[in-house]
Amino acid sequence: MDTNDTEIELLIQAIYFKYQYDFRDYSRSSIRRRLELARIRFNCDSISMLQHKILNEENFFSQMIPYLTVNTTEMFRDPLYFKSIRENVLPYLQTYPSLKIWVAGCSTGEEVYSLAIILREMEIKKYLIYATDINPHNLERAQKGIYDLATMQTASKNYQKAGGKSSLSDYFVAAYDSVQMDKSLIKNVIFSDHSLATDSVFSENHLISCRNVLIYFNRELQNRTFNLFHESLVRGGFLGLGTKETIQFADVHQHFSIIDLSHKIYQKRS
């Protein structure tokens, strides 16, 4: 292991010991790149210096968190996934008296609002969404529901492609450069911090949507997370992943059937 690799391992350990954020099983290529960007941004000559700041400066770590996690997201991201949820998952789940949905790694909340919009358009009222993320700042932003107006054009197109029944603008109010999402959309949403790496099962859900989070985990952590998801689903519950993710390499894959292979929607066997 060269010095830089060693420094990276030590920094990850330091973060775990001091803050209990566990990046030990994140894919190293991504972590290396993120740390290098942070090192440059915070003017540190080395990864060790960055570690020093993390351990010794009170408010520094919260600035590091956005560097350690990738937060790319948008409303109805990969619209055909949402269309598939609308057509292949929710009609089945509608038969339950009430639903529990877990959006794992909800980032700044766009996918939560997207699901809430679909649920409203399908007149599904009895549900609870747990929206979790390891970054408390993301959760705050998700709760506020204020997004850039500039992103709404793409968002509207995505909404239509996802089978939207009316117009995305029905669900937000625009002011200056921003939009405020309709707050009533999240009245059945609980935002909470939760780490897929360290935390355990907290409920049995009918649908888990976890998209483009697992790609940043190494294979072992991906496997553990699939175990967690398996335990966090009712029998017959659904799991939706990012378009380029897959359950096939996980130990529990045989406990799931494939509902939609191209959009990575699986169902826990009964």
Add this chain to the structure above:
Amino acid sequence: MDLEVICIGASAGGISALQYLLRNLKTPSEIVVLIVTHLPADNKSLLIEVLQDQCSFKVKEAESGELIKRETVYVAPPDYHLNIEKDYTLSLSSEEKVNFSRPSIDMLMESAAHALHSKAIAILLTGANNDGAQGMKEVYLQGGKTIVQDPTEAEFPTMPNSCLELFNPDKIATLESISNMIESFRGHNYV
């Protein structure tokens, strides 16, 4: 692992160059090929078919967490960076574009440099931008092999040239020559 991991980056003009190289791959072999190309997203599903044509290796889109296997060509999916890890698994990322590109050739080469060090083999082909030069240099600095397509042969010489401006790679070569070099990596059991 005895696998020989060959990372190839290509942009404009890259399809025919890649086809040439892939068609000359012989089996049995210890070689694994990882490819990043810059192509508009809607063309990518055809890309796999086009590259599979007359190629004796299996050509597929890279999947997150996949353990690489010999005699396989893994292609970065549209709009995701492709990385290789120390444990020979592939990982994908939605991080910001690098050199205006996602997938980025720099990203692949850099991950190979740090995962494989002196075992990395990196090949840069024709292209109209600068993506890949920095990544190739990283492979070189970590002791890996670096091969750049001869700019006088490349359909678009910009990408090979921007690499040559940064450092001297192990070889500057025509596709035919690159093909012979790849054959030499096939594995000591098969020569």
